[in-house]
Amino acid sequence: MESFVVQGGKRLEGTLRVDGAKNAALPILAACVLTEEDVTLHRMPDITDVRRMEEILQMLGCRVERRGWDTIVSGMDVSSFEMPDQLSKQIRSSIFMLGPILSRFRRATVTYPGGCEIGLRPIDLHLSGLRALGVVIREEGGVIQCDGRGMHAGEVHFDYPSVGATENVMMAAACLPGVTTIHNAAREPEIVDLMGFINAMGGRVAGAGCATITIEGVKRLHGCAYTPMPDRIVAGTLLAAGAITGGEITLTNAPSGDMHAINAKLREMGCAVREEGDCIYLRAPARLTAFPLLQTQPHPGFPTDMQVQMLALLCVSEGTGVIVENVFENRFTHAGDLNRMGARILCSGRTAVVRGVEGLCGAHVTARDLRGGAALVLAGLKAQGETQIDHAALVDRGYERFEDQLRQLGAQICRIQTQE
Numbered sequence: 001m002e003s004f005v006v007q008g009g010k011r012l013e014g015t016l017r018v019d020g021a022k023n024a025a026l027p028i029l030a031a032c033v034l035t036e037e038d039v040t041l042h043r044m045p046d047i048t049d050v051r052r053m054e055e056i057l058q059m060l061g062c063r064v065e066r067r068g069w070d071t072i073v074s075g076m077d078v079s080s081f082e083m084p085d086q087l088s089k090q091i092r093s094s095i096f097m098l099g100p101i102l103s104r105f106r107r108a109t110v111t112y113p114g115g116c117e118i119g120l121r122p123i124d125l126h127l128s129g130l131r132a133l134g135v136v137i138r139e140e141g142g143v144i145q146c147d148g149r150g151m152h153a154g155e156v157h158f159d160y161p162s163v164g165a166t167e168n169v170m171m172a173a174a175c176l177p178g179v180t181t182i183h184n185a186a187r188e189p190e191i192v193d194l195m196g197f198i199n200a201m202g203g204r205v206a207g208a209g210c211a212t213i214t215i216e217g218v219k220r221l222h223g224c225a226y227t228p229m230p231d232r233i234v235a236g237t238l239l240a241a242g243a244i245t246g247g248e249i250t251l252t253n254a255p256s257g258d259m260h261a262i263n264a265k266l267r268e269m270g271c272a273v274r275e276e277g278d279c280i281y282l283r284a285p286a287r288l289t290a291f292p293l294l295q296t297q298p299h300p301g302f303p304t305d306m307q308v309q310m311l312a313l314l315c316v317s318e319g320t321g322v323i324v325e326n327v328f329e330n331r332f333t334h335a336g337d338l339n340r341m342g343a344r345i346l347c348s349g350r351t352a353v354v355r356g357v358e359g360l361c362g363a364h365v366t367a368r369d370l371r372g373g374a375a376l377v378l379a380g381l382k383a384q385g386e387t388q389i390d391h392a393a394l395v396d397r398g399y400e401r402f403e404d405q406l407r408q409l410g411a412q413i414c415r416i417q418t419q420e
């Protein structure tokens with residue numbers, strides 16, 4: 001096992017470039033299966049979730065090659081409609097493959113996906129969306145068999161704007177004759193990016209970013225070159241690292257237009273945040289001020305993937321604040337670790353009440369999921385003394401060389417091998 005070791009107390013300063021977004025890269029990789037031609041993806045993030053997705057594509061018969069900054073995916077020889085069992089369990093985004101594989105083969109077999117331990121994460125919305133397109137689905141012993149021989153364009157209405165289900169239906173419908181409409185679609189920026197990618201392949205998708213998306217099916221999609229959008233959660237986490245250490249940080253290649261909710265909260269805590277083109281500049285006060293309330297919501301509300309990082313910030317702010325997690329049911333699993341570092345968090349169900357303390361002290365803690373692991377690193381940056389965060393691999397799922405990036409800003413952090 002690998003762990004991060006952080007010596008806290010350093011003020012972070014400097015400039016960093018934001019990497020490509022995990023949540024854009026994953027569905028875009030899946031969508032490569034929609035065409036037999038080569039796709040060139042520029043500057044894909046080098047994170048383990050993306051590597052796992054590439055392995056899934058290879059097991060289905062795709063060629064995936066990294067050449068410098070480019071990843072070239074060739075779906076010409078895709079031959080299997082069965083998702084590899086082991087990898088599906090490791091990465092939840094494997095569920096994205098359903099739409100593209102159905103589009104290619106009119107059949108798909110997939111096991112129930114895995115992913116972060118942050119809640120039940122059912123896939124009923126994915127399946128109901130595909131059923132609305134005429135897919136016949138049988139579920140048996142954790143295996144989902146999809147028969148798409150009768151697939152057709154259609155009207156899809158989601159009870160809840162699920163990001164993954166919206167993306168799956170967009171991909172499944174891209175080449176179905178006729179017009180498919182998705183009502184109550186998720187509006188996340190990564191869905192707009194997926195639309196950009198499908199359209200760069202010759203697709204006709206409109207409306208992403210709004211609650212109604214239309215997909216006019218085309219006969220075939222062709223190869224293209226595309227750069228996925230930068231990661232708003234990575235950007236937010238780096239800004240949070242600046243904020244918790246009273247630092248001063250500039251981000252380049254940042255998706256500033258998609259970060260209003262995050263930046264507004266950082267301002268509420270007393271940070272000066274300025275957005276200029278694709279740059280974001282943050283200067284933090286010596287002590288943050290607690291916001292009274294933060295509620296996670298689907299976009300354009302506050303993103304759940306930034307919630308636990310803000311929890312870490314709230315722990316050391318002046319005053320008392322409340323966080324309500326509305327998207328996932330189990331996303332306060334790191335409160336116990338933060339309390340061991342001296343925080344005063346009280347959780348009940350989806351609500352956490354935090355009384356800010358002056359400082360935290362280093363401790364030996366455990367990452368339990370991707371964002372929670374990053375939040376513990378943030379707490380470690382602020383804490384007095386040494387903090388060891390076990391299971392660094394969970395953080396590697398979504399942050400590219402996280403410790404190197406923080407070191408570039410002046411943090412004292414390294415990675416060590418430890419016993420499980």
Ligand code: UD1
Nearest residue numbers: 023026093121122123124125126162163164165305327328
């Ligand atoms: C995506 C993101 C994830 C982010 C989440 C919410 C990717 C790869 N992951 O996950 O980082 O935290 O959006 O912004 O893009 N739900 C159902 N049934 C379904 C699908 C979802 O009940 O069929 C529920 C989930 O359990 C959850 C909520 O809907 O409570 C949101 O899930 P969803 O929007 O689907 O998130 P993901 O696509 O899994």
